[in-house]
Amino acid sequence: MNETQIVCCMAIATLGKKSVINWQRYADSYDAVRDDIEKCIPGFDNYNEKVRHKDGFYLPNAAREGKFITQDFGDKAPFSLTGIPENKLDADEYMMATTRTHDQFNTTIYGLDDRYRGIKNERRVVFMNQKDIEAAGFKGGIRWICSIMMMV
Known part of the structure; x- marks a missing residue:
């Protein structure tokens, strides 16, 4: 699919x-x-x-053309500052984030290796900070089997 x-x-x-x-x-x-x-x-x-053109085509790209159409700034690019949220976690809580590998484009996965992180033939990986691993009583490198149910 x-x-x-x-x-x-x-x-x-x-x-x-x-x-x-x-x-x-x-x-x-x-x-x-x-x-x-x-x-x-x-x-x-x-x-x-x-x-379907064999030589491809260019999609419209306002940034490439230097066109930033805004109400307040004309054709100039508007910038804004956003504060960084302060995330407070309890001692037994973790913040998760996702990352892509070199063989992934958007959500399409083309292979199971992640050469950037030394992972071979695997996609279901959680990386943790060494201090968090030790505090939780985990051991690095342990593999747990996860089951994921997909509707096809």
Whole structure:
């Protein structure tokens, strides 16, 4: 299954008839996805036709063209500062984050190795700080078997 089909199957299983989106249409045809992208994003005219050109094509990119269309700044790029949240965790709590490997693009996984981190033939990995491992009484390098149920 490709990424689009997986997401559509999740939507169908989760939302069922409550959804106004025809998820099956998207799961069946990526052309349908591109058709709807074309309808709502400027510059994607004839999207399905363009993707079939053997030499490819350039998608619209305002940043590449130096065009930042904003109400208050004209064609200049607006910048804003956002404070860093202070996350307070209890001693037995951990903050998790995800990271991509060199063989992953968005959510599409092309292989099971992560050469950046020395992982071979595995995707279900949790890295922890050595102090957290010791405080929790864990031992580094232990493998636990996780079971994940997917609806197909």
